[in-house]
Amino acid sequence: MKLQISKTSQTRISEFDFDNLEFGRIFSDHMLEMVYNNGAWQSAEIKPYGPITFEPSMMALHYGQAVFEGMKAYYANDDTINLFRPHDHHQRLNNSARRLCMPEIEESLFIEALEELMRLDHTWVPKKHGQALYIRPVMFATEEYLAAKVSEEYKFLIITSPVGAYYSEGFNPVKLTTSENYVRAVKGGTGEAKAAGNYGGSFLPARNAQKKGYTQVLWLDANEHKYVEEVGTMNIFFLIGDKLITPKLSGTVLPGITRRSVIALAKEWSVDVEERKISIDEVFEADSNGTLKEVFGAGTAAVISPVGLIHHQGQTLTLDQEKVGPFAKKMFDTITGIQYGKLKDTHGWVHPVNVRSSVLQ
Numbered sequence: 254m255k256l257q258i259s260k261t262s263q264t265r266i267s268e269f270d271f272d273n274l275e276f277g278r279i280f281s282d283h284m285l286e287m288v289y290n291n292g293a294w295q296s297a298e299i300k301p302y303g304p305i306t307f308e309p310s311m312m313a314l315h316y317g318q319a320v321f322e323g324m325k326a327y328y329a330n331d332d333t334i335n336l337f338r339p340h341d342h343h344q345r346l347n348n349s350a351r352r353l354c355m356p357e358i359e360e361s362l363f364i365e366a367l368e369e370l371m372r373l374d375h376t377w378v379p380k381k382h383g384q385a386l387y388i389r390p391v392m393f394a395t396e397e398y399l400a401a402k403v404s405e406e407y408k409f410l411i412i413t414s415p416v417g418a419y420y421s422e423g424f425n426p427v428k429l430t431t432s433e434n435y436v437r438a439v440k441g442g443t444g445e446a447k448a449a450g451n452y453g454g455s456f457l458p459a460r461n462a463q464k465k466g467y468t469q470v471l472w473l474d475a476n477e478h479k480y481v482e483e484v485g486t487m488n489i490f491f492l493i494g495d496k497l498i499t500p501k502l503s504g505t506v507l508p509g510i511t512r513r514s515v516i517a518l519a520k521e522w523s524v525d526v527e528e529r530k531i532s533i534d535e536v537f538e539a540d541s542n543g544t545l546k547e548v549f550g551a552g553t554a555a556v557i558s559p560v561g562l563i564h565h566q567g568q569t570l571t572l573d574q575e576k577v578g579p580f581a582k583k584m585f586d587t588i589t590g591i592q593y594g595k596l597k598d599t600h601g602w603v604h605p606v607n608v609r610s611s612v613l614q
């Protein structure tokens with residue numbers, strides 16, 4: 254299928270203040286729109302960002318057949334924008350789509366569309382270290398029908414949003430609490446897919462946690478309510494003694510791309526990495542016997558997010574709240590260094606897009 258391109262006649266960029274970017278509030282000039290019906294993707298068009306129309310009977314609204322991705326592009330220099338691990342995000346998108354009986358997207362088209370969006374909207378990629386262009390691919394069921402069944406029609410969009418530095422005022426450790434009454438995912442459910450409904454279902458427990466002064470919920474497993482799974486939009490890591498431990502991917506945890514990067518780098522640094530079940534009791538025990546050195550989350554938004562406090566059933570453990578631990582800091586500096594093209598990318602994680610021809614236009 255050929256990617257069609259309709260450029261905007263007028264950029265909106267001057268309307269926005271790039272020194273005060275809020276996450277996910279403003280959107281760049283162009284978006285991708287693909288339409289699926291009659292058993293195939295029919296069209297793929299990059300067009301000006303703007304409203305889409307649909308009928309109230311659109312199935313995604315009723316049955317939640319919707320999946321998405323979250324990735325970032327980084328300004329390397331005036332000629333180059335770096336996409337971070339786009340092939341991995343594409344693979345996860347298709348895995349999520351399969352779980353919800355939705356059609357897959359061809360890899361070459363996904364990459365071509367991203368490259369084209371970067372060329373058209375490269376001025377929207379903010380230039381300061383820490384800032385980035387957040388990329389949100391989303392697919393949803395568009396058939397107009399109230400039967401509770403698999404939709405025959407879909408839309409796939411990619412929209413992009415310039416975002417500010419997560420840590421413009423230094424690291425901000427998060428406070429986590431387990432939830433006594435709620436779980437995020439069950440074995441055999443949709444936890445390992447990036448399904449829209451997973452997030453909707455987590456908002457009530459997250460709001461309850463926030464009312465009590467915690468930043469996010471630290472999810473435990475649904476069966477025994479004992480083993481740590483992940484945090485709102487991050488995977489979780491514990492540095493205990495000289496071992497880096499993270500919950501194993503066993504169907505209920507989102508397979509984070511940042512998680513995969515952290516594991517690969519830690520192994521390269523000869524750190525013993527264990528992907529296994531880790532109980533909340535083990536974490537508290539490690540804290541009491543002095544072996545719990547660092548806890549941090551890993552995800553696209555913050556890259557690395559130090560954890561300053563964990564609350565579980567009336568017990569609270571605190572880590573150094575003032576700053577990020579040395580291991581997490583080294584991990585943050587290395588991953589962001591690779592993303593912005595300041596450190597050598599020996600893993601093939603960075604997909605540089607040459608935007609020079611568009612600069613000259």
Ligand SMILES: Cc1ncc(COP(=O)(O)O)c(C=O)c1O
Nearest residue numbers: 486487488507509510511552553
């Ligand atoms: C539930 C959940 N876990 C973990 C992550 C981290 O994944 P990634 O590193 O691919 O952003 C995310 C963010 O996408 C998420 O939504």
